Amino acid sequence: MAVPLLDPKLLATLGTIQLRARAVVEGLLSGLHRSPHQGQSVEFAEHKEYAPGDELRHIDWKAYGKLDRYYVKQFEHETNLRAFLVLDASASMGYRGPDEGLSKLEYATVLAAALAYLLVRQQDAVGLVIAQGEDLHYLPPRAHVGHFPAVLSILEKVEPRGTTDLGRAVDFVAEKVRRRAAIFVLSDLFDFRPQAVARITDLRRMKNDVSIFHVLDPWELEFPFEDATRFVGLEGEGEIEVDPREIRASYLREMEKLRENARALSLQADVTYELARTDAPMDRLLLRHLSQRERSA
Amino acid sequence: MSVSFAHPWLAWGALLALLPILIHLLQRRRPRPHPFAALELVLRSQRENVRRIRLKRLLLLLARTALLLFVPLAIARPQFAAPAAASATAEGPAVIAIVLDASLSMRWGGGSVFENARKDARRVLADRLAEEPVTVVVCDGRPREIEPPSFDRGRARRTIDEAEAGYFEADLTACVQAAAQALAESPLPAKRIFVATDLAASGWRLDAPPPTVRTEEGEVQPEVVVLDAARGEAMPNLAITELRVEPAPELGARGRAITFTVQNFGDEEVRDRVAELFVGEELVAKTFVDVPAGGAATKRLLHRFPTGGIYVGAVRLSPDALPEDDERTFVAHVPRDLRVLVANGAPSPVRYRDEAFFVETALRSGGASPIEARTVDADHLARQPLDPFDALLLLNVRAPDRALAERIADFVRGGGGLFFALGDQVDADAYNEVFGDLLPLALHVPKTVGKEGSEEGGALFSTFDFDHPILGIFSGPALEGLSTVRTRRYFLLRPGEGARVLATFDDGAPALVEKEIGSGRVMLFASTVDRDWSDWAIQPSFLPAMRQMTSYLARTLDERRAASVVLGERVDLAWSDEAPPTAILDPEGRELEHAVAEGGVQLVAERPGIHRARVGDGATQPFFTAHVSPRESDTRRLERSELQALLGGAKAQVAEAPTDGRRKSAPLWSLLLAVGLLTFFAEGLLQRK
Numbered sequence: 001m002a003v004p005l006l007d008p009k010l011l012a013t014l015g016t017i018q019l020r021a022r023a024v025v026e027g028l029l030s031g032l033h034r035s036p037h038q039g040q041s042v043e044f045a046e047h048k049e050y051a052p053g054d055e056l057r058h059i060d061w062k063a064y065g066k067l068d069r070y071y072v073k074q075f076e077h078e079t080n081l082r083a084f085l086v087l088d089a090s091a092s093m094g095y096r097g098p099d100e101g102l103s104k105l106e107y108a109t110v111l112a113a114a115l116a117y118l119l120v121r122q123q124d125a126v127g128l129v130i131a132q133g134e135d136l137h138y139l140p141p142r143a144h145v146g147h148f149p150a151v152l153s154i155l156e157k158v159e160p161r162g163t164t165d166l167g168r169a170v171d172f173v174a175e176k177v178r179r180r181a182a183i184f185v186l187s188d189l190f191d192f193r194p195q196a197v198a199r200i201t202d203l204r205r206m207k208n209d210v211s212i213f214h215v216l217d218p219w220e221l222e223f224p225f226e227d228a229t230r231f232v233g234l235e236g237e238g239e240i241e242v243d244p245r246e247i248r249a250s251y252l253r254e255m256e257k258l259r260e261n262a263r264a265l266s267l268q269a270d271v272t273y274e275l276a277r278t279d280a281p282m283d284r285l286l287l288r289h290l291s292q293r294e295r296s297a
Numbered sequence: 298m299s300v301s302f303a304h305p306w307l308a309w310g311a312l313l314a315l316l317p318i319l320i321h322l323l324q325r326r327r328p329r330p331h332p333f334a335a336l337e338l339v340l341r342s343q344r345e346n347v348r349r350i351r352l353k354r355l356l357l358l359l360a361r362t363a364l365l366l367f368v369p370l371a372i373a374r375p376q377f378a379a380p381a382a383a384s385a386t387a388e389g390p391a392v393i394a395i396v397l398d399a400s401l402s403m404r405w406g407g408g409s410v411f412e413n414a415r416k417d418a419r420r421v422l423a424d425r426l427a428e429e430p431v432t433v434v435v436c437d438g439r440p441r442e443i444e445p446p447s448f449d450r451g452r453a454r455r456t457i458d459e460a461e462a463g464y465f466e467a468d469l470t471a472c473v474q475a476a477a478q479a480l481a482e483s484p485l486p487a488k489r490i491f492v493a494t495d496l497a498a499s500g501w502r503l504d505a506p507p508p509t510v511r512t513e514e515g516e517v518q519p520e521v522v523v524l525d526a527a528r529g530e531a532m533p534n535l536a537i538t539e540l541r542v543e544p545a546p547e548l549g550a551r552g553r554a555i556t557f558t559v560q561n562f563g564d565e566e567v568r569d570r571v572a573e574l575f576v577g578e579e580l581v582a583k584t585f586v587d588v589p590a591g592g593a594a595t596k597r598l599l600h601r602f603p604t605g606g607i608y609v610g611a612v613r614l615s616p617d618a619l620p621e622d623d624e625r626t627f628v629a630h631v632p633r634d635l636r637v638l639v640a641n642g643a644p645s646p647v648r649y650r651d652e653a654f655f656v657e658t659a660l661r662s663g664g665a666s667p668i669e670a671r672t673v674d675a676d677h678l679a680r681q682p683l684d685p686f687d688a689l690l691l692l693n694v695r696a697p698d699r700a701l702a703e704r705i706a707d708f709v710r711g712g713g714g715l716f717f718a719l720g721d722q723v724d725a726d727a728y729n730e731v732f733g734d735l736l737p738l739a740l741h742v743p744k745t746v747g748k749e750g751s752e753e754g755g756a757l758f759s760t761f762d763f764d765h766p767i768l769g770i771f772s773g774p775a776l777e778g779l780s781t782v783r784t785r786r787y788f789l790l791r792p793g794e795g796a797r798v799l800a801t802f803d804d805g806a807p808a809l810v811e812k813e814i815g816s817g818r819v820m821l822f823a824s825t826v827d828r829d830w831s832d833w834a835i836q837p838s839f840l841p842a843m844r845q846m847t848s849y850l851a852r853t854l855d856e857r858r859a860a861s862v863v864l865g866e867r868v869d870l871a872w873s874d875e876a877p878p879t880a881i882l883d884p885e886g887r888e889l890e891h892a893v894a895e896g897g898v899q900l901v902a903e904r905p906g907i908h909r910a911r912v913g914d915g916a917t918q919p920f921f922t923a924h925v926s927p928r929e930s931d932t933r934r935l936e937r938s939e940l941q942a943l944l945g946g947a948k949a950q951v952a953e954a955p956t957d958g959r960r961k962s963a964p965l966w967s968l969l970l971a972v973g974l975l976t977f978f979a980e981g982l983l984q985r986k
Binding site: 188220225228230231250253 | 339
């Protein structure tokens with residue numbers, strides 16, 4: 001029986017990030033129609049002469065036919081992938097529309113946890129960078145299974161705070177990446193300025209695989225406010241009283257410009273761009289993203 | 298000019314206009330806070346639209362305010378009202394009666410006064426509110442059923458459009474009261490009557506109480522607005538108010554004097570106004586009339602008609618603003634020549650002893666008498682043809698033989714007239730035997746009541762039938778000529794049927810009796826027409842009585858009755874012929890409705906002028922003349938204050954024309970409504986943008 005794709009509202013009812021991440025990943029794997037226990041990716045390394053105790057299924061029968069001796073294939077696990085999850089935890093990410101559901105930060109943390117879970121399951125090393133204005137919280141990448149609870153522990157404690165400085169966070173990651181790595185940026189990109197774009201382009205030039213999850217709330221995307229409202233900035237921008245109906249068209253144009261700018265710059269920098277609506281099922285988002293990565297690989 | 302409201306309490310709804318402002322202020326005070334991440338985008342959008350938004354907000358506020366201001370104001374029906382109108386009539390829906398004066402005086406000025414009144418009535422009708430029922434009363438002197446007030450404006454408009462100023466006299470007091478009665482049928486408490494009239498005083502009864510409307514709460518006084526169709530101007534008028542056609546003996550038997558009275562209903566003296574006498578279409582006399590202001594002048598014009606017959610004619614003044622009363626028509630009956638055969642039963646060489654002397658003298662006097670009398674001895678009567686004569690007078694004639702009596706009887710049945718005067722030659726039994734039914738009453742015996750030669754004693758005439766054409770002229774002071782006649786001897790007559798007693802002696806015995814036989818008439822005087830038995834022959838009444846009798850017996854006396862009727866009045870006109878007229882034609886040749894009554898016809902004349910009667914053979918003859926009422930010729934106007942007092946004082950108003958208040962009010966509220974609707978649509982458009 002297929003597990004239904006999870007609605008973020010339903011997901012929000014789950015208590016911990018771990019549970020939310022597992023639910024997402026289970027749904028995701030179910031969607032891929034793969035057994036969770038057949039996901040180990042190995043790479044052929046060398047032959048060695050058979051010795052008792054070796055797995056019979058690894059005997060190379062073709063070599064036996066040619067040489068009349070038993071050789072066993074030896075594989076090397078892909079444990080050399082290093083991944084960095086860059087999570088924007090600025091105050092703006094704490095926004096949650098009037099509809100019940102996940103805030104952008106909650107959505108991003110669950111998404112980050114789900115990615116971490118997937119990566120750890122593949123024995124990849126996962127690192128975490130939490131960007132909160134001037135403050136950066138860093139968890140270096142590790143590949144062992146026991147590293148996942150540490151990631152979750154940090155994610156569960158993240159509270160939205162401070163302003164966004166995506167460029168600084170990317171700079172920090174660039175310093176830490178010493179060889180080819182996968183970098184996942186989860187942000188609302190309200191600070192997606194040329195400086196930050198330049199940093200990301202540099203990362204990509206270093207052969208890193210960069211993905212951007214543009215996390216936005218549907219109320220930010222559609223601006224469906226009706227009554228006169230006093231909008232208060234989450235990062236200290238002040239406040240303004242407007243009749244949303246009067247500026248809706250203009251706002252939507254601005255929002256479209258923002259998204260189009262992010263998408264265009266990402267394309268230009270050969271960076272994978274995904275719009276992550278906080279009301280969209282997360283497993284579908286991941287599935288689409290993974291499929292896209294597979295095709296590009 | 299001030300603004301007033303048809304529904305003042307609805308005008309308070311205009312306070313709703315404060316609502317948008319209040320909402321605006323309340324919204325400014327309590328905007329809902331909402332933490333928002335994309336504030337920068339909001340700020341940018343706001344900056345881009347700040348001017349447009351401010352303008353839109355301002356326009357929206359104005360539109361909403363205007364909508365809530367104009368619509369309640371429009372529903373309250375504001376109107377411009379002239380101060381006079383505002384003070385005289387309370388506004389608000391009322392049941393309305395429009396009284397349109399269509400009497401003769403409204404034809405003044407070639408109908409311009411009536412057209413003003415019609416215009417006023419139309420304007421009053423157009424200015425009514427939709428919820429005001431209206432009835433229209435055309436006051437033209439004709440009896441009309443008044444429609445109850447209704448909302449059928451088309452019908453009311455048609456009534457006004459189809460109304461015409463007539464020739465009748467109208468009683469506006471009665472019309473206004475009738476209109477007031479009609480208003481009682483509407484439950485609306487406000488009652489209003491508009492009267493479009495020329496303010497001619499003759500149309501109002503100044504002693505009548507103000508009009509009242511009977512309602513469940515009792516009698517209430519309606520508001521009355523009199524609209525002056527003459528626009529405050531005087532309406533001078535000169536009119537012929539009386540005309541008589543009388544014999545003019547100085548011109549002979551066919552001479553006539555036409556006497557007419559001209560009245561001046563203006564404030565200025567009229568001099569040298571031409572008055573012309575027409576007979577047929579021929580101008581026969583002309584004179585000039587001077588009439589003092591508010592006074593009258595009488596003129597007498599003479600004319601001798603060439604032959605006997607019925608003549609039509611008219612006296613015409615040079616026309617003024619009301620020409621309908623500047624002409625008065627008449628019908629003149631000029632007696633035709635009569636031939637009378639007088640049979641003298643006791644001729645005498647002494648003139649005053651001759652039986653026929655006094656009769657001949659009476660019939661021939663005046664020089665130009667239309668009566669030609671031929672006297673023969675009674676003995677020669679048998680050889681005398683009777684047909685050339687209109688009447689036969691047997692004066693103290695012995696009873697003839699049967700053959701002559703039979704001829705006389707045939708003569709009478711064929712339409713001839715027969716007169717018996719008695720005397721000593723008359724034998725009662727012989728008369729009764731020979732003449733039989735030809736006698737109105739059979740003779741009995743002579744009766745002597747006085748001595749011969751004595752001036753005293755004798756019987757006097759006692760009772761008279763003044764309704765009879767012969768004796769009608771002796772009513773009043775002229776009676777003296779009859780009542781002093783003394784008769785010493787006369788025949789007593791036997792009672793009988795079919796005779797009409799015209800006069801009796803003081804002992805009750807019939808003196809003069811009449812009977813109709815076939816187409817002829819027979820009269821009998823119970824005494825002599827010389828001085829043998831009675832002194833009537835030397836009394837002043839003898840001459841006219843003989844002439845009247847002769848004419849009556851020859852059937853020319855009836856023709857002398859020339860009727861003159863007032864337009865609009867129901868009259869009974871005598872008709873002497875046996876068969877009533879088959880039709881009565883008005884001056885324009887149209888048949889006039891009439892009812893045939895005993896001895897005449899009953900009708901209401903509608904057009905001034907000569908009316909003709911069509912008799913059995915299809916020929917027509919002048920029947921009567923009709924003229925307008927002299928009261929309607931009196932165009933002197935009432936003072937406004939008088940009329941206002943008459944109609945209820947403060948509840949009444951006299952205006953020269955309908956005030957423009959209502960007319961201006963209509964565009965005002967409709968304009969407000971239009972602006973309100975425009976702002977409504979504008980508000981909707983602004984909202985969408």
